[in-house]
Amino acid sequence: MAYAYRSHPWRSCPEAEGRALRHPVLIAGGGPVGLTTALELAAYGIPSVVFEDGDRVSEGSRGLCWAKRSLEILDRHGVAKRLIDKGYTWNTGRLFHGEQEIYHFVLQEQGSHKFPAFVNVQQYYAEEFLVEAVERQPLIDLRWRSKVVDVRPGPDGVVLEVETPHGRYSAEGDWLVAADGTRSAARRALGLDFQGDTYEDCFLIADVKVHASLPKADRRFWFHPSFHAGDTALCHKQADDQWRVDFQLGPEVDREAEKAPEKVIARVRKMLGDHPVSVEWASIYTFQGRRLERFRHGRVLFAGDSAHQVSPFGARGGNSGIQDAENLAWKLAFVIQGKALEDLLDSYDVERGQAAAENIRLTGRSTRFLTPKSPAERIFRDAVLHLAEKHLFARGLVNSGRLSVPTVHEGSPLNTETDFEGGVLPGEPCPNLLMEHGYLLDRLPRDFVGLAFGPAPDLPFPVIAMPMQAASAFAAAPGTFYLLRPDQHVVARWQDPDLKEILAAHARALGG
Amino acid sequence: MALVTTPNLRDPDGFYEALMELHEGLSPEESAALNARLVLLLANHIGDEAVLEEAFRAARRPALVQHSP
Numbered sequence: 204m205a206y207a208y209r210s211h212p213w214r215s216c217p218e219a220e221g222r223a224l225r226h227p228v229l230i231a232g233g234g235p236v237g238l239t240t241a242l243e244l245a246a247y248g249i250p251s252v253v254f255e256d257g258d259r260v261s262e263g264s265r266g267l268c269w270a271k272r273s274l275e276i277l278d279r280h281g282v283a284k285r286l287i288d289k290g291y292t293w294n295t296g297r298l299f300h301g302e303q304e305i306y307h308f309v310l311q312e313q314g315s316h317k318f319p320a321f322v323n324v325q326q327y328y329a330e331e332f333l334v335e336a337v338e339r340q341p342l343i344d345l346r347w348r349s350k351v352v353d354v355r356p357g358p359d360g361v362v363l364e365v366e367t368p369h370g371r372y373s374a375e376g377d378w379l380v381a382a383d384g385t386r387s388a389a390r391r392a393l394g395l396d397f398q399g400d401t402y403e404d405c406f407l408i409a410d411v412k413v414h415a416s417l418p419k420a421d422r423r424f425w426f427h428p429s430f431h432a433g434d435t436a437l438c439h440k441q442a443d444d445q446w447r448v449d450f451q452l453g454p455e456v457d458r459e460a461e462k463a464p465e466k467v468i469a470r471v472r473k474m475l476g477d478h479p480v481s482v483e484w485a486s487i488y489t490f491q492g493r494r495l496e497r498f499r500h501g502r503v504l505f506a507g508d509s510a511h512q513v514s515p516f517g518a519r520g521g522n523s524g525i526q527d528a529e530n531l532a533w534k535l536a537f538v539i540q541g542k543a544l545e546d547l548l549d550s551y552d553v554e555r556g557q558a559a560a561e562n563i564r565l566t567g568r569s570t571r572f573l574t575p576k577s578p579a580e581r582i583f584r585d586a587v588l589h590l591a592e593k594h595l596f597a598r599g600l601v602n603s604g605r606l607s608v609p610t611v612h613e614g615s616p617l618n619t620e621t622d623f624e625g626g627v628l629p630g631e632p633c634p635n636l637l638m639e640h641g642y643l644l645d646r647l648p649r650d651f652v653g654l655a656f657g658p659a660p661d662l663p664f665p666v667i668a669m670p671m672q673a674a675s676a677f678a679a680a681p682g683t684f685y686l687l688r689p690d691q692h693v694v695a696r697w698q699d700p701d702l703k704e705i706l707a708a709h710a711r712a713l714g715g
Numbered sequence: 716m717a718l719v720t721t722p723n724l725r726d727p728d729g730f731y732e733a734l735m736e737l738h739e740g741l742s743p744e745e746s747a748a749l750n751a752r753l754v755l756l757l758a759n760h761i762g763d764e765a766v767l768e769e770a771f772r773a774a775r776r777p778a779l780v781q782h783s784p
């Protein structure tokens with residue numbers, strides 16, 4: 204059964220009726236990143252208006268692998284459980300050369316984890332669950348069929364021109380989060396360009412249903428598959444017993460011919476067996492590794508695909524966008540609430556710019572391994588594959604995508620460095636340890652918080668008393684203290700700090 | 716540790732002969748593939764990135780005086 208899209212109607216709003224309002228935050232785009240930003244802001248008590256051009260959630264084969272950190276972020280909005288219940292969870296990837304499995308890699312060992320390394324769910328479900336959460340949240344005004352056609356930034360606010368089926372209106376806000384995707388209207392209105400690379404190779408990507416009971420399988424990736432004349436192929440299981448298949452086609456292809464269902468079905472049957480197959484969606488993609496140079500332009504903040512675009516090998520697109528949303532929301536909320544100066548928002552650009560650079564570098568390297576650009580590159584790539592069958596060292600060189608893990612904001616201006624070996628690094632998210640009273644992240648407030656292994660001084664934010672059983676993950680001894688930001692990332696850690704040191708690190712993490 | 720470019724092979728002629736025998740009867744493509752495997756194996760054995768970078772530089776500029784092509 205194909206996904207049943209719900210069409211969301213346009214609804215009138217004060218601006219459409221000629222009443223001018225001033226909103227704290229406007230959000231352009233109701234994709235995963237815009238919706239997550241709105242939910243995160245609401246969790247800090249900040250209302251927002253989301254303008255979404257479409258009347259429905261995402262079409263077709265886009266994001267499917269949602270990473271552990273995204274699940275941790277979305278869990279705070281009740282969305283992670285929906286994804287897990289609906290999707291296919293996995294922790295292992297298998298790599299083949301021709302017909303032979305050369306090795307498999309384990310992203311997360313068995314243990315008392317709240318979340319798997321990944322859950323596969325079609326993007327339309329992820330967005331549907333986000334929309335449900337948004338509809339439960341009175342602080343969010345989600346406006347469907349509302350297209351941002353112009354953005355006029357000012358020194359202390361932004362005016363949007365919004366086009367609806369019932370005409371245009373202007374909307375005013377103090378801040379704009381531009382989460383309007385790769386073809387961002389906000390980027391265009393501000394005259395900003397993406398910089399980076401475009402890759403030549405075309406990939407056929409399809410969601411298919413195979414009408415047979417196939418064994419469950421985690422991520423499978425083939426180099427020189429025996430069933431396909433191209434360089435690589437990839438297969439994932441996802442929700443509703445569908446499979447995501449991906450065939451590398453090379454630089455020049457007849458896009459329409461390749462998308463024809465008969466042709467897709469023939470390819471899938473060679474891959475997954477001679478079963479009846481139906482095609483839910485098929486598209487031909489080429490990929491980019493590009494970004495905006497800066498993500499903050501005064502009162503306009505870019506997040507998700509409007510700020511950066513990567514090839515999907517490694518599932519770093521949507522997952523990094525969700526981290527953008529989390530990183531941005533607390534900072535914007537603290538600035539709006541007067542708890543921090545505006546400069547704190549520059550650290551959003553620094554930290555998420557660092558993440559984008561890392562994601563572009565890593566996905567670029569993967570793409571290069573999959574699509575050798577010269578005879579020499581091909582010779583080395585194939586040499587690696589041959590050696591990997593027998594020699595462990597060569598497996599580390601095989602690159603079918605380095606799967607999304609959260610960026611460690613090393614060297615962030617918000618961190619305070621101390622003499623401390625091991626444990627969780629400044630700029631790294633807090634691990635979700637299972638403790639006596641449940642998972643650690645479930646206990647963290649929407650504020651700075653201390654984790655104290657032993658007595659702690661009186662502080663202007665909450666402190667959680669940590670049991671010594673949790674010490675090893677934190678390289679903690681009695682007296683160890685960790686300071687976390689509202690987005691659960693470590694600011695600093697000490698052995699026996701005094702009050703002044705902690706307060707100084709807290710002030711620094713608020714932008715100085 | 717620096718890249719060793721002074722004589723380090725006990726039996727240079729013997730090594731050279733063995734290397735040539737390795738390539739005997741191979742097509743240019745097969746030889747190129749074999750060389751690539753060899754580079755990868757040796758690079759992993761060396762492990763030290765600074766030494767490898769020095770070797771990259773030395774391989775790129777083999778002579779003090781550039782020969783005209």
Ligand SMILES: Cc1cc2nc3c(=O)[nH]c(=O)nc-3n(C[C@H](O)[C@H](O)[C@H](O)COP(=O)(O)OP(=O)(O)OC[C@H]3O[C@@H](n4cnc5c(N)ncnc54)[C@H](O)[C@@H]3O)c2cc1C
Nearest residue numbers: 232234235236256266267268351384388507508520521522
């Ligand atoms: C083949 C493929 C596979 C992928 N696989 C993965 C994966 O496994 N994991 C992963 O994390 N990511 C994956 N991605 C990437 C992921 O789909 C994107 O990174 C993600 O959708 C970005 O979210 P976003 O909210 O920034 O942008 P979008 O999802 O593009 O959302 C932007 C929204 O803004 C709306 N909009 C656009 N212009 C306007 C306007 N002018 N006014 C109002 N609204 C507007 C659009 O209608 C849309 O709803 C994949 C992508 C592709 C193409």
